Amino acid sequence: MLKMEFKRLSSIIILLYVSLTFSQNIYEGAGTTSNLFLRFDMTPRASGLSGAFSAIANDENALLYNPAGLAQIRLSGVAFNHTQWFEDIRIENLLFSYKMSSKLGLGIGVSFMGMPSIQGMDRDGNPTTEKLDVSSSIIHLGFGYKLHPSLMLGLSAKYFNDDLAGYTADGAAFDLGFYMDTALRGLSLGATVQNLAGKIQYDNEKESLPLIIRSGLAYKIPGQDLFIAFDAVKADGQDFSYHLGIEYLLAGYVAFRLGNQAVSGLLLSPSFGLGLNVQNKYLIDYTIVSKEDFGATHRAGITIRFDLPRLIGEKRKPITVFSLTTVGAPQSLRYEMVEGKMIIKWDTVPTASYNVYAKADKGDPWKKLNSKPISQTEMEFKRPTVQTRYLITVTAIINNIESAFENELEIEIK
Numbered sequence: 001m002l003k004m005e006f007k008r009l010s011s012i013i014i015l016l017y018v019s020l021t022f023s024q025n026i027y028e029g030a031g032t033t034s035n036l037f038l039r040f041d042m043t044p045r046a047s048g049l050s051g052a053f054s055a056i057a058n059d060e061n062a063l064l065y066n067p068a069g070l071a072q073i074r075l076s077g078v079a080f081n082h083t084q085w086f087e088d089i090r091i092e093n094l095l096f097s098y099k100m101s102s103k104l105g106l107g108i109g110v111s112f113m114g115m116p117s118i119q120g121m122d123r124d125g126n127p128t129t130e131k132l133d134v135s136s137s138i139i140h141l142g143f144g145y146k147l148h149p150s151l152m153l154g155l156s157a158k159y160f161n162d163d164l165a166g167y168t169a170d171g172a173a174f175d176l177g178f179y180m181d182t183a184l185r186g187l188s189l190g191a192t193v194q195n196l197a198g199k200i201q202y203d204n205e206k207e208s209l210p211l212i213i214r215s216g217l218a219y220k221i222p223g224q225d226l227f228i229a230f231d232a233v234k235a236d237g238q239d240f241s242y243h244l245g246i247e248y249l250l251a252g253y254v255a256f257r258l259g260n261q262a263v264s265g266l267l268l269s270p271s272f273g274l275g276l277n278v279q280n281k282y283l284i285d286y287t288i289v290s291k292e293d294f295g296a297t298h299r300a301g302i303t304i305r306f307d308l309p310r311l312i313g314e315k316r317k318p319i320t321v322f323s324l325t326t327v328g329a330p331q332s333l334r335y336e337m338v339e340g341k342m343i344i345k346w347d348t349v350p351t352a353s354y355n356v357y358a359k360a361d362k363g364d365p366w367k368k369l370n371s372k373p374i375s376q377t378e379m380e381f382k383r384p385t386v387q388t389r390y391l392i393t394v395t396a397i398i399n400n401i402e403s404a405f406e407n408e409l410e411i412e413i414k
Helices: 002-021 044-048 067-072
Strands: 076-084 090-099 104-114 118-121 127-132 134-148 151-164 167-181 187-196 200-202 205-207 212-220 226-235 241-250 254-263 266-278 282-291 295-306 334-338 341-345 353-359 378-382 389-398 409-412
Touching: 044 241, 044 254, 044 266, 044 282, 044 295, 067 104, 067 134, 067 151, 067 167, 067 187, 134 167, 167 200, 334 409
Parallel strands: none
Antiparallel strands: 076 090, 076 295, 090 104, 104 134, 118 127, 134 151, 151 167, 167 187, 187 212, 200 205, 212 226, 226 241, 241 254, 254 266, 266 282, 282 295, 334 341, 341 378, 353 389, 389 409
16 A cells, blocks of 8 residues: 555656656656656756756856866855746755865755645545645755866765655765866866765665766857857656757846757757846846746746855955945956967956956066956967966956956966
8 A cells, every 4th residue: 555655656756757847758767756856957047048057067056067166166155046836846945155265166055845735545546635745855065176277076965855745765975077178268068977876765665866967068258258058968767858058148247048958859948047246246046947838937046145265275355346446356367278379367347347467476576468458358378488487467447446466377387
């Protein structure tokens, strides 16, 4: 009797999952009932890109898609996200990211899925007085480490708990992530293996977690705040799904996102998202995802960015959010060597232009490399031939006010 109830409830959840994600695709395979929401996009930014995020992975969302990307977060932050599906199914998600050093980033997340009670049925299909409750929760902890300015690795661990109408199970799993900036300017590569674990047991039934492999490419058009991202995703028991997303940041303040995914040749689940950046500190995001035959689902979130003291080997001045009288310097200075050229890059400061300075020794004066302020977020010049160490810094200029010399990039020419 208990086994029959469990199998019937499992069938309901499988049907729900298939309907939500691959409504025209026949589902086959094991590992279907355990912690299904490990498969779902839980944040508005990533879902606005239809989940094509493994090769972007540049904020707290990296914890859920590619933990290697935690190494490239600019600022610490906390994000709260809410997802509303049909039939009052909901997901709540809290993410925290912490930039521990220029090479190491930390992410912590707590997620919960709940749905209304399901009417109990007897063997003959008649309603009973029993109500069946289903919920699932996950705790994430992850790290990303920068092995090289263009190469990052990540690891995350997750603890989960499922309650399927009183049939409970918990367990742990791991994700492994890889991120690399390629030799082609603006092109990045990401890959993740998710849910590495053994089987978990509900009563007398053993179930596998959905092993998922993600790989993707993202291209940021040089000098523009425009991302084009593509992910291919393979989950146990399913065909490949293909995810395409586009994100454009207008004037540093408003983000527009479009996405879609294809499964077995069918175009499904287009997504549309908006984001608002308030003083580079508060981020508000909303995404609507269209589900064929099931209407729309909605995701909304708010993120607060802040700068905390780093724990590992660095001292850093606090970031000043710009106003009419103060300007914060650009963050995340980095460089690339491409075909005899050296390219210096940095993150956008909304509405700013920039000056780039260099010197060969800490005791030398800074020398400005550009003749007039530049509007792009990168500068390229011929690769130095003198074998020495160079220091580079970039300042931001808003309303003729220049920021302090806050961050330094060290480059050793051999």
